Amino acid sequence: MSKAGSGAAAGQPLLKIQDLHKRFGLLEVLQGVDLDVARGEKVSIIGPSGSGKTTLLRCINYLEKPSAGHIYIDGTLIGEKKVGDRYVHLTDRELARERQEIGFVFQRFNLFPHLTALGNVTVAPIRVLGLSREVAELRGREMLQKVGLGHKADEYPERLSGGQQQRVAIARVLAMQPKLMLFDEATSALDPELIGEVLRVMRQLADEGATMVIVTHEIQFAGDVSDRVIFMDQGRIVEQGPPRDVLGRPSEARTREFLKHIQDR
Amino acid sequence: MSFFEILEKNGWYFFTTLLSGWPATLMVAAGALVFALVFGLIIALMRISTWKLVRWPSTAYVEFFRGTPALVQLFVIYFGFPDWGYQPTPIQAAVIGLGMNGAAYISEIYRAGIESIHRGQTEAALSLGMTPASAMQHIILPQAIRTMLPPMTNFAIVLLKDTAIVFAVGVLEVMALARQLVTETLTSAPIYLMAGAMYLCVTIPMARIAARLERQRQAWH
Numbered sequence: 001m002s003k004a005g006s007g008a009a010a011g012q013p014l015l016k017i018q019d020l021h022k023r024f025g026l027l028e029v030l031q032g033v034d035l036d037v038a039r040g041e042k043v044s045i046i047g048p049s050g051s052g053k054t055t056l057l058r059c060i061n062y063l064e065k066p067s068a069g070h071i072y073i074d075g076t077l078i079g080e081k082k083v084g085d086r087y088v089h090l091t092d093r094e095l096a097r098e099r100q101e102i103g104f105v106f107q108r109f110n111l112f113p114h115l116t117a118l119g120n121v122t123v124a125p126i127r128v129l130g131l132s133r134e135v136a137e138l139r140g141r142e143m144l145q146k147v148g149l150g151h152k153a154d155e156y157p158e159r160l161s162g163g164q165q166q167r168v169a170i171a172r173v174l175a176m177q178p179k180l181m182l183f184d185e186a187t188s189a190l191d192p193e194l195i196g197e198v199l200r201v202m203r204q205l206a207d208e209g210a211t212m213v214i215v216t217h218e219i220q221f222a223g224d225v226s227d228r229v230i231f232m233d234q235g236r237i238v239e240q241g242p243p244r245d246v247l248g249r250p251s252e253a254r255t256r257e258f259l260k261h262i263q264d265r
Numbered sequence: 266m267s268f269f270e271i272l273e274k275n276g277w278y279f280f281t282t283l284l285s286g287w288p289a290t291l292m293v294a295a296g297a298l299v300f301a302l303v304f305g306l307i308i309a310l311m312r313i314s315t316w317k318l319v320r321w322p323s324t325a326y327v328e329f330f331r332g333t334p335a336l337v338q339l340f341v342i343y344f345g346f347p348d349w350g351y352q353p354t355p356i357q358a359a360v361i362g363l364g365m366n367g368a369a370y371i372s373e374i375y376r377a378g379i380e381s382i383h384r385g386q387t388e389a390a391l392s393l394g395m396t397p398a399s400a401m402q403h404i405i406l407p408q409a410i411r412t413m414l415p416p417m418t419n420f421a422i423v424l425l426k427d428t429a430i431v432f433a434v435g436v437l438e439v440m441a442l443a444r445q446l447v448t449e450t451l452t453s454a455p456i457y458l459m460a461g462a463m464y465l466c467v468t469i470p471m472a473r474i475a476a477r478l479e480r481q482r483q484a485w486h
Contacts, residue, residue, distance in 0.1 A: 100394030
C-alpha cells in the first residue's frame with residue numbers, strides 16, 4: 001500500500017503538522033494544532049461538529065489553505081516551499097504532484113457521475129500518472145476487487161448504493177497508491193445498514209499497514225482500528241492517546257461529556 | 266397580378282435565387298458558431314478565474330457585446346477596422362461580428378454549465394492529483410456539456426436567424442438576395458414569405474434536436 005520511505009529517516013513521522021491555524025473570516029476554526037503521525041499508524045479524530053476536525057483533514061491536502069502553520073509529509077512541505085527564509089505557495093502543478101501521495105475519501109463520495117466505476121478508478125492513474133489504459137485498467141480492476149466490487153466495474157455511480165459508491169471512492173484513492181489516506185466522515189452519509197461494508201474495507205486497509213487519519217463519529221470503530229484517538233474541540237486537540245485511555249477513561253471533562261453525549265444518542 | 270399568379274410565374278426563379286444564398290448563410294452561421302464556441306469558452310474560463318485582473322476584462326467584454334446592437338458591432342468591424350489597417354471581406358466581417366457577439370452569450374451558457382457542477386467534483390479531482398486545468402478538461406466540462414447542450418442548440422438557432430442582418434455589410438446571403446429580388450421584380454410579400462419558409466425548414470429540425478437533448482440530459486447513459 002504505502003510506498004517505501006523515499007530516503008526519509010526511519011524515526012521521522014510520515015505526517016507532521018506544526019502549529020496549524022485556519023480562519024474563515026473572524027472565525028478561527030483551527031487554533032494551533034500540532035500532530036505527528038508515524039508511518040503505518042492509524043489515527044482517529046473525534047469531536048463535536050464544528051470542532052475543526054474536517055477542516056484539519058482538508059488542510060492536510062490543501063483543499064483548505066491554512067492561515068498559518070506548516071504541514072510536512074515525509075519531510076516535504078505541503079502546499080508551499082521555502083525560498084530563502086520566506087514561504088511561498090506552490091504552483092498548481094507542484095501542488096497537484098504533492099496531492100498524488102495523499103488519498104482523500106469524502107463524506108459524500110464525490111464519484112464522477114459521467115464515468116463508470118472502472119472509469120472513476122482509472123482516470124487519475126491515466127491523466128495524472130500517465131499510465132497506459134491497459135495498465136491502469138488492470139490496476140483499477142484489482143482495486144475494485146479489493147473493495148469487493150469487481151463485478152460492478154462497468155456500472156455508473158447512480159446505479160450503485162451509497163455503500164458501494166463509497167467503496168469505489170476508496171478504490172479510486174487506492175489506485176493512486178498514496179502514502180497517506182484521509183477519511184472525512186466516510187460513513188456519515190450512509191444508511192445505517194450500509195455502514196458496515198465500508199468500515200470492513202477500511203479495517204482491511206488498516207490491517208494491511210496503510211497510514212490512515214480518520215475523522216469519524218463511529219466511536220466503536222475508532223476504538224477498534226486506531227492506534228491513537230484524538231479528541232478535538234473548538235479548534236484544538238484536547239486529548240489524545242491509545243483508544244482504551246481516551247475512550248475508556250478520558251482525563252478531560254470535555255472528552256467525557258462528548259462521549260456521554262454520543263452514547264446517549 | 267394576384268399573389269398566386271406571381272408565384273406561379275416567378276416562383277421557381279425566386280426559389281432558385283434564394284437557394285443560392287444558402288451557402289453564404291450557412292457559412293456565416295457555422296463560422297460564427299465555431300468562433301463563438303472557442304472564444305466563448307475562453308471568456309467563460311476568465312470569468313470564473315480567482316484573479317480579478319483576469320475576471321475584469323471578460324466581464325467588460327460580455328457587458329459590452331450584450332449591451333450594444335449586433336448591427337452596430339458589425340459596422341464597427343466592417344467600416345471601422347479599415348481605419349486600423351485591416352479590411353475584412355464581407356464574410357469575414359460577418360463571421361467575426363456575429364462570432365464575437367455570440368461569444369458573449371455563449372460564455373454565459375458555459376459559465377452556468379460549469380457552475381452547475383458540484384464543488385465536490387473539483388475537490389475530488391484535485392485530491393487525486395489533477396491540476397485545476399486537467400480537472401476542468403476531464404471531469405467538469407464533460408459533465409457540464411450535458412447541461413449546456415440544449416441552450417447551445419437554441420443559441421445556434423438564434424445565430425442562424427441573426428445571419429439575416431449581415432446583408433448590411435454586403436454578404437450575399439438569403440436575405441440579401443431576397444432584397445435584390447424585391448427591387449428587381451417589385452413584389453415583396455411572396456419573396457419574403459418564401460425566405461421565411463426556408464429559414465423555418467432549417468430551424469424547426471434544429472429545435473426538435475434541442476428538445477430531444479433537453480429530455481435526455483438527465484440520464485448518464
